[in-house]
Amino acid sequence: MAGRxxxxxxxxxxxxxxxxxxxxxxxxxxxxxxxxxxxxxxxxSQERFVVVINIEEQHSIWPEGRRIPDGWNALGEAGPREECLRHIAEIWTDMRPASLRRSVDGQAASGR
Structure with a gap:
């Protein structure tokens, strides 16, 4: 549910x-x-958003000027909604949470 x-x-x-x-x-x-x-x-269409990321490296957008919820941090990208969503689509290519990626990568490296 990107953007929400x-x-x-x-x-x-x-x-x-x-x-x-x-x-x-x-x-x-x-x-x-x-x-x-x-x-x-x-x-x-005039509203601006910021791209945010959480500890699991999941991305979303948040209205610019609003307090970003706990657990999320701004990435620095800001702009219209569609521009921010396009940026997320470019950089967030693996939708798995970071903890799952690390677990799967660790199992693959150990030959499990």
Missing amino acids: AVSRAPSGPWRIPPDFAGPAETSAITPDGRPGSVTTHEST
Whole structure:
């Protein structure tokens, strides 16, 4: 779900942090399979975003000027939504989380 920064509530459906502007709610299935909702943000063509990355080297975009959620860091790229998504498509070529890549690479190196 590139471009949609969401965080899991401790005991409920997916949600956006309270300081995220312009939410719109749609129906979805929560990670545990129950009906729930996903809060998304529809952007305007003038809105700017920053490319962000987490510890697992997963990429997303976040509205420029908003506090980046804990666990994510800005990569330095900023611009219109589509430009940021194109940049992510160019640099994020292996969608596996970093921990999985390291595990698989370690198993391959040890001959398992």
